[in-house]
Structures are given as C-alpha cells and as structure tokens.
Amino acid sequence: MKEILVIGAGAAGIMAALAAAEAGARVHLFEKNDIVGKKLGITGKGRCNLTNSCTMADFIAHTPGHGKFLYSAYEQFTNQDLLDKLNAWGLATKEERGGRIFPQSDSAIEVRKLLYRKLCHKGVDLHLSDAVHAVKAWGSRMVVSAASGNYEGDACIITTGGMSYPVTGSTGDGYDFARSLGHSVTELKPALIPFTTAETWPHTLSGLSLRNVEGSLWKRGKKMASYFGEMLFTHFGVSGPIILMLSMAAAHKKACTFPMQLRLDLKPALSKEKLDARLRRDFEKYIRKEAANALKDLLPQRLIPIVLDQAGIARDCPVNQISREQRQDLADTLKALSLTVTGTRPIEEAIVTAGGISVKEINPKTMESKLVPHLYFAGEVIDIDAFTGGYNLQAAFSTGFVAGTAAATKECIPCEN
Ligand SMILES: Cc1cc2nc3c(=O)[nH]c(=O)nc-3n(C[C@H](O)[C@H](O)[C@H](O)COP(=O)(O)OP(=O)(O)OC[C@H]3O[C@@H](n4cnc5c(N)ncnc54)[C@H](O)[C@@H]3O)c2cc1C
Incomplete structure (x- = not known):
C-alpha cells in the first residue's frame, strides 16, 4: 500500500488526503493547528463561498494568477464534481447572485466539520498540532520532519497555503520547503x-x-x-x-x-451631459439653499463636503451663485473623485497571496514537481490566485484532488539497488 504524506489541512490538503485515501493509499495529514480547515471556517464571512456555478472557462477567466495552469485540474475535478461529493456527504448547498455557491446552512463551520468527519471516516491518519519543519527527498522516498518525529512516504504533497491570515496557520512555510528542494518561489504580494x-x-x-x-x-x-x-x-x-x-x-x-x-x-450610469442636466434640475429645486444642501438627492450626506471641496465650491455657497463653470467642475468631480493610493494593507490581511511556487516547475496534469519526483503541490502555495466568487476554494479543491489521486496512483518504479 502506498504511503502519502500531506502537509497542511486546508481545503487543498483535505481534498488531497481524501482523494489519496479513496485511491487506496495510506495517508498521513499533518496540520499545525489542533483543528483542520481553520481558514476554511472563516471564508465567505463565515458562510464559505465554496465554488461558483460558472463554466470552467469562466473559472480560468476569473483567475488572473495563472488561470490557464488550472485547465487540466479543472477538467479532472469540476465545480459539479465538488458539489456532487459534498452533497453525497450530506452538505446541502445553494446558489446565490453571481453563481456563488454556499452551504444551505450559511455555515463555513459546518463544511469544516463535515470534512473532518470524512477524513476520520476514510481512515486518514490525522496529525493535529503537529507542525512540519522540513521536507527532504531521499532516493525515491520523501521524508517529512514533524514535531512528533520523522515520517517516510512514497510521496509528499505540500498544501500549506499562502501567507495571508497567519492566525489560521498559513504562514508561508511551504515556500521554504519548496525552496529547500530546489524550487523557485515568485514574488509574494497581497x-x-x-x-x-x-x-x-x-x-x-x-x-x-x-x-x-x-x-x-x-x-x-x-x-x-x-x-x-x-x-x-x-x-x-x-x-x-x-x-x-x-x-x-x-x-x-x-x-x-x-x-x-x-x-x-x-x-457611472449618467454621461457628463446627463449629469449636468440633473445638477441643473437639482439646483433649480434648491435655488434658495446653500451648495451643501443642494446635493442631498444625489449623494450620501457625508460625502457632499468632500465632493464640493474637490470641485472647489464653498460648502456655504448659495446655489444661485454657482456659475456654469463651477457646475461643470462639479460634474467632472462626480465622474472622477480622486484619491492617491499609497499602497495596500499588509499581506497578513489579504484574502489571497499572489505569487508562490512557480507553475513552470509543476506538471499541471498531476501537480507533481518537475524537479523532484514524488513531490506534489496543491492550493494557494502554488503561484495561482483568483478573484472573489468561490474561485480560490475551487482551485484549492481541484488541485488537491488531482495531486492526491496522482500521488496515490503513480506507478512505482522499483529501486535497482
Ligand atoms: C477571510 C478570508 C475569506 C475567504 N473567503 C473565501 C471564499 O468565500 N471563497 C473562496 O473561494 N476563497 C476564499 N478565501 C480564499 C481561500 O480561503 C484560500 O484560497 C484557500 O483556503 C486556500 O486553501 P489552501 O488549502 O491552499 O490553504 P489554507 O486554507 O491556507 O490551508 C493551509 C493549511 O496548512 C497548514 N500549515 C501551514 N504550514 C504548516 C506546517 N509547517 N505544518 C503543518 N501544517 C501547516 C495551515 O495551518 C493551514 O491549515 C478566503 C480567504 C480569507 C483569508
């Protein structure tokens, strides 16, 4: 029986472990937290946007971070495959605006707990509170050094996630493991x-x-x-x-x-001409008021002083004294209120990490490393990232499924010595 070592019990690692176990392998799943799927439990504002009902081509289009790399993974494990599995395991799901799929219960915790029960049911050897600190290739064997000791297996799947929300356990360890095995990691950005x-x-x-x-x-x-x-x-x-x-x-x-x-x-629905006509109507209606009181039909109250400031119109300027040029400046401001973006919040607060293990060094059909045989990657640790809408979790589930299945079913070439 093949022995597979999976590092990280997020969406990708859980699905990799389940797929490998279903394919008949003995699986060890290492997780530094004392529960599986900690990040999964906070996804979708606690509701878990599991996937999307769109076509797989649309999935790729919604994945600016190497969507095309996922083509084969999406063919092997589609959004429908994911839902069929989850539904068969007892999770009722529903579709919302934009094709977003959620659990019927609106509970990400329910998803996490269901996957935990499935891991136990499939006999996956769960190593909770067992952080991995090194991964090595030893001939045709992979060796994982965890807090509880060293483990040897036929294959190792790294599913340690990205660098965002480190409180969930995703602290970027997988990048170091990959680097130590000769892989390159592209620039990591929020x-x-x-x-x-x-x-x-x-x-x-x-x-x-x-x-x-x-x-x-x-x-x-x-x-x-x-x-x-x-x-x-x-x-x-x-x-x-x-x-x-x-x-x-x-x-x-x-x-x-x-x-x-x-x-x-x-x-955005009004052209500049239509907006100017609208302003004229509002100014006629509020002809005896001050500028700040003439925009209340058009803008939220708190935004009015900001818009007037950018347009260069005094807040207390009587409406009947606003010139045509000033009104046009106001229309320009409403069409392009300007801000200087100095940067982003820190990567720890990002929903996903852009960058990761280079897709050039991973076989897209199996998720196996092109550099180190028997080493696989899945999920956000790879240089893939998508928009919101369920695309990131589907990418993690699909690549996890492919890696787990491939690792468990790869032909063993007997060692010569
Ligand atoms: C607030 C928030 C909301 C989100 N909502 C959605 C959503 O609704 N829909 C969607 O599609 N995407 C969502 N995402 C993105 C999505 O959660 C991630 O892309 C996805 O969880 C990645 O899965 P993963 O398995 O690759 O990594 P992770 O879920 O990050 O899992 C990695 C696991 O590896 C473990 N680990 C790391 N290092 C080690 C180590 N050395 N030893 C042992 N274990 C280790 C970690 O503890 C962690 O459990 C959201 C992200 C955030 C932060």
Missing part, C-alpha cells in the same frame, strides 16, 4: 486587499459604503483597470468588492507600482 490612501478624508467617512460606482486605477495618466460595483471607506483608506478587485489588478500588472491614482465615478 491580492484582494484594501488600499491605503494619502488623503485622510476617507478616514472621516469610515463605514460609508457606496453602491453602483465605478473605480478605476491610473498610473501616469494610463488606466490600469476599472470595476463597477460596491466600495467602502475605512479608517485607513478604501475597501469593498471593487477595491479588492483593483488590488488584484495592481498585484498582476508590472507597471502598477504605488503611488497610483484611484478615480471614483460616483454616477
């Missing part, structure tokens, strides 16, 4: 992460969220990326879905170095 800003006014708006706005990121007058949707002002800058997506673009574009300019189109 992705899906809020921005910090030079201006302090967002701090004063902390907690205010805007819907249906368009945020675009600019560098030296060139637009790098733009997204439409929801955003949030915070005590350090800006966050929310469109900001996280822009941060992903910043992580992947070489020319995207900070500082950068963020422009917020507060009324």
Whole structure:
C-alpha cells in the first residue's frame, strides 16, 4: 500500500488526503493547528463561498494568477464534481447572485466539520498540532520532519497555503520547503486587499459604503483597470468588492507600482451631459439653499463636503451663485473623485497571496514537481490566485484532488539497488 504524506489541512490538503485515501493509499495529514480547515471556517464571512456555478472557462477567466495552469485540474475535478461529493456527504448547498455557491446552512463551520468527519471516516491518519519543519527527498522516498518525529512516504504533497491570515496557520512555510528542494518561489504580494490612501478624508467617512460606482486605477495618466460595483471607506483608506478587485489588478500588472491614482465615478450610469442636466434640475429645486444642501438627492450626506471641496465650491455657497463653470467642475468631480493610493494593507490581511511556487516547475496534469519526483503541490502555495466568487476554494479543491489521486496512483518504479 502506498504511503502519502500531506502537509497542511486546508481545503487543498483535505481534498488531497481524501482523494489519496479513496485511491487506496495510506495517508498521513499533518496540520499545525489542533483543528483542520481553520481558514476554511472563516471564508465567505463565515458562510464559505465554496465554488461558483460558472463554466470552467469562466473559472480560468476569473483567475488572473495563472488561470490557464488550472485547465487540466479543472477538467479532472469540476465545480459539479465538488458539489456532487459534498452533497453525497450530506452538505446541502445553494446558489446565490453571481453563481456563488454556499452551504444551505450559511455555515463555513459546518463544511469544516463535515470534512473532518470524512477524513476520520476514510481512515486518514490525522496529525493535529503537529507542525512540519522540513521536507527532504531521499532516493525515491520523501521524508517529512514533524514535531512528533520523522515520517517516510512514497510521496509528499505540500498544501500549506499562502501567507495571508497567519492566525489560521498559513504562514508561508511551504515556500521554504519548496525552496529547500530546489524550487523557485515568485514574488509574494497581497491580492484582494484594501488600499491605503494619502488623503485622510476617507478616514472621516469610515463605514460609508457606496453602491453602483465605478473605480478605476491610473498610473501616469494610463488606466490600469476599472470595476463597477460596491466600495467602502475605512479608517485607513478604501475597501469593498471593487477595491479588492483593483488590488488584484495592481498585484498582476508590472507597471502598477504605488503611488497610483484611484478615480471614483460616483454616477457611472449618467454621461457628463446627463449629469449636468440633473445638477441643473437639482439646483433649480434648491435655488434658495446653500451648495451643501443642494446635493442631498444625489449623494450620501457625508460625502457632499468632500465632493464640493474637490470641485472647489464653498460648502456655504448659495446655489444661485454657482456659475456654469463651477457646475461643470462639479460634474467632472462626480465622474472622477480622486484619491492617491499609497499602497495596500499588509499581506497578513489579504484574502489571497499572489505569487508562490512557480507553475513552470509543476506538471499541471498531476501537480507533481518537475524537479523532484514524488513531490506534489496543491492550493494557494502554488503561484495561482483568483478573484472573489468561490474561485480560490475551487482551485484549492481541484488541485488537491488531482495531486492526491496522482500521488496515490503513480506507478512505482522499483529501486535497482
Ligand atoms: C477571510 C478570508 C475569506 C475567504 N473567503 C473565501 C471564499 O468565500 N471563497 C473562496 O473561494 N476563497 C476564499 N478565501 C480564499 C481561500 O480561503 C484560500 O484560497 C484557500 O483556503 C486556500 O486553501 P489552501 O488549502 O491552499 O490553504 P489554507 O486554507 O491556507 O490551508 C493551509 C493549511 O496548512 C497548514 N500549515 C501551514 N504550514 C504548516 C506546517 N509547517 N505544518 C503543518 N501544517 C501547516 C495551515 O495551518 C493551514 O491549515 C478566503 C480567504 C480569507 C483569508
């Protein structure tokens, strides 16, 4: 019977262990925490966005970090395969806006506990509170040094995750293991992460969220990326879905170095002409008021002084004294409220880590190392990262399944001596 050593019990490691056990191998799963799937338990704001109902081609399109590398893994283990498994194991699921799939119970903890029961049921040898500190190749055998001792196996699968949310155990250990075995690790950057800003006014708006706005990121007058949707002002800058997506673009574009300019189109559905007409109507309605009181139909109250300041109009300026040019400046500001992005929050706060073990050194059909036979990788430790929407967990589950199956079923070439 083949013996497989899996390091890290996150989504990828759990699925790798289950797949290897289902393929008939004896599996040791090492986890530094005293529970499995600690990060899984906080995903999707505690609801766990397991996957997405979109096509696998769309999965790849939503994966700016080497989506194409996942083509074969997605063919071998699709979103439907994942759901079939989870449903057969007793997890009811539901689909929400944007094809996002969640457990019916809205409980990430339920997913974590279900996977734990499955690991026990399949006879996986669980080593909890057992941190691994080294991995070595010894002829055709792999050796893992854990807190509880040394273990030898036919294959080793590294599924230690990225570097974000280190309290969940993902502290980047797998990168060191891979480097010690001759692998290269591409630059590690935070992705899906809020921005910090030079201006302090967002701090004063902390907690205010805007819907249906368009945020675009600019560098030296060139637009790098733009997204439409929801955003949030915070005590350090800006966050929310469109900001996280822009941060992903910043992580992947070489020319995207900070500082950068963020422009917020507060009324993307209106052309400048239509917006000007709307302003004229509002100004007629509030002709006897001050500027700050004339925009209350158009903007959240807390944002009005900021917009007026950027447009160069005094907050107490009587509406009937606002000139045509000033009104047009106001329309320009509403279409491009500007902020200087100084950087991102630290990698520890990122939803995913961009960068990781180079995909060039991994066989995409098996997840086996091209440099070290019997060594496999799966999940976020690899240089793959995707947008929010269930894409990152599916990538972890699919690569985990492929690595576990391949490691357990690879032909053994008998040693000559
Ligand atoms: C707040 C948050 C919310 C998220 N929500 C979603 C979501 O809803 N949907 C989605 O698709 N993605 C989501 N993600 C991203 C997703 O959680 C990750 O991409 C995914 O968990 C990666 O799985 P993984 O198994 O590769 O790594 P991890 O889940 O990070 O697991 C790695 C495991 O390895 C263990 N480990 C590390 N080093 C060692 C060692 N030396 N010895 C033993 N064990 C070790 C760690 O303790 C950890 O348990 C979210 C991420 C965060 C931070």
